[in-house]
Amino acid sequence: MQTILSVENLSKVYASGFRALTDINLNIHRGEIFALLGPNGAGKTTLISIICGIVNASEGSVRVAGHDIVADFRKARSLIGLVPQELTTDAFETVWGTVSFSRGLFGKPANPAYVERVLRDLSLWEKRNNKILTLSGGMKRRVLIAKALAHEPQVLFLDEPTAGVDVELRRDMWNLVRGLKANGVTIILTTHYIDEAEEMADRIGVINAGRIMLVEHKDALMRKLGRKQLTLQLDAPLSAIPAALAGWRLELSNGGAELTYTYDAENERNDIIALLKSLSEAGIGFTDLKTSQSSLEDIFVSLVSKDPTAALQPASRATSHPDSQPTAPSVEENGNKQVTSR
Ligand SMILES: Nc1ncnc2c1ncn2[C@@H]1O[C@H](COP(=O)(O)OP(=O)(O)OP(=O)(O)O)[C@@H](O)[C@H]1O
Numbered sequence: 001m002q003t004i005l006s007v008e009n010l011s012k013v014y015a016s017g018f019r020a021l022t023d024i025n026l027n028i029h030r031g032e033i034f035a036l037l038g039p040n041g042a043g044k045t046t047l048i049s050i051i052c053g054i055v056n057a058s059e060g061s062v063r064v065a066g067h068d069i070v071a072d073f074r075k076a077r078s079l080i081g082l083v084p085q086e087l088t089t090d091a092f093e094t095v096w097g098t099v100s101f102s103r104g105l106f107g108k109p110a111n112p113a114y115v116e117r118v119l120r121d122l123s124l125w126e127k128r129n130n131k132i133l134t135l136s137g138g139m140k141r142r143v144l145i146a147k148a149l150a151h152e153p154q155v156l157f158l159d160e161p162t163a164g165v166d167v168e169l170r171r172d173m174w175n176l177v178r179g180l181k182a183n184g185v186t187i188i189l190t191t192h193y194i195d196e197a198e199e200m201a202d203r204i205g206v207i208n209a210g211r212i213m214l215v216e217h218k219d220a221l222m223r224k225l226g227r228k229q230l231t232l233q234l235d236a237p238l239s240a241i242p243a244a245l246a247g248w249r250l251e252l253s254n255g256g257a258e259l260t261y262t263y264d265a266e267n268e269r270n271d272i273i274a275l276l277k278s279l280s281e282a283g284i285g286f287t288d289l290k291t292s293q294s295s296l297e298d299i300f301v302s303l304v305s306k307d308p309t310a311a312l313q314p315a316s317r318a319t320s321h322p323d324s325q326p327t328a329p330s331v332e333e334n335g336n337k338q339v340t341s342r
Pocket residue numbers: 014015016018019020038039040041042043044045046047085
């Protein structure tokens with residue numbers, strides 16, 4: 001896998017003395033979609049701003065396709081496009097003018113056909129002669145995206161591109177991102193809508209309090225840290241879990257009529273067969289069963305929670321009864337990536 005962006009031992013202490021980033025190491029692969037997730041103030045924008053040359057690092061280095069962002073900043077910058085979190089646009093310029101100007105800034109020759117395609121892709125073509133101050137908020141955001149794409153960057157940063165935008169723009173955004181990826185563009189995005197990361201990203205990085213907590217392929221992450229639940233509707237309520245089943249992670253709910261088993265997504269099959277066998281041996285029958293699975297959001301909340309006992313329980317996709325309270329695994333608070341069971 002070819003590395004297009006490499007961040008080494010990066011730290012940032014702002015002039016105020018506030019330490020926003022501590023020893024960040026990160027390699028981004030060419031052509032991937034990488035989602036950087038973290039709570040407010042985690043350091044996402046600071047990291048992106050350093051890579052894009054807007055903020056200076058205190059320590060460490062960043063290379064884009066081998067070009068150091070300080071020693072070789074012109075080349076490094078020309079490879080990068082940034083859609084910033086904050087809306088900042090030249091209000092009196094036209095859409096066409098500002099996007100074309102952005103392209104020129106990077107020394108790229110004029111290419112009206114390319115600019116037209118970008119504006120059409122972003123549904124801005126009708127507004128190309130409008131002054132930016134006459135656009136709606138969502139349209140201004142589209143202009144920022146068009147500006148970031150104007151010089152055909154190889155690496156595109158999207159810092160919360162869908163915050164506060166309507167459903168249609170969100171869908172357009174993700175179609176655009178898919179199209180860019182298909183053309184070989186590497187995409188690094190931050191979002192607080194974790195379902196978006198779950199749908200779009202190849203890899204996930206979690207940052208909290210200025211430190212990278214983990215970087216993982218999305219599927220591997222969900223397999224490793226995701227939990228599943230099997231809920232059985234019992235044919236007769238139980239007052240307690242029988243001693244013969246004490247070795248299983250089981251919970252009774254709904255007045256003893258429902259039995260919930262929480263398990264790792266990784267070794268599910270054998271476990272469930274063995275559990276059903278044990279239930280049958282204990283003379284416990286059931287009339288219905290359903291399974292549910294933790295989402296990336298559940299995993300994320302558990303990882304960044306300050307409460308080490310925060311539940312990693314399946315919630316958003318749960319089909320189980322709301323009363324059921326599974327045994328919750330917890331994450332160690334010291335940044336250790338392990339998930340442990342209570
Ligand atoms: N110019 C600055 N001077 C001092 N502290 C700053 C400055 N800019 C950011 N910070 C602090 O650095 C920390 C990280 O901020 P940053 O904007 O990188 O967070 P973020 O992860 O992007 O958060 P959000 O999800 O809210 O956008 C915050 O505590 C913030 O207050």
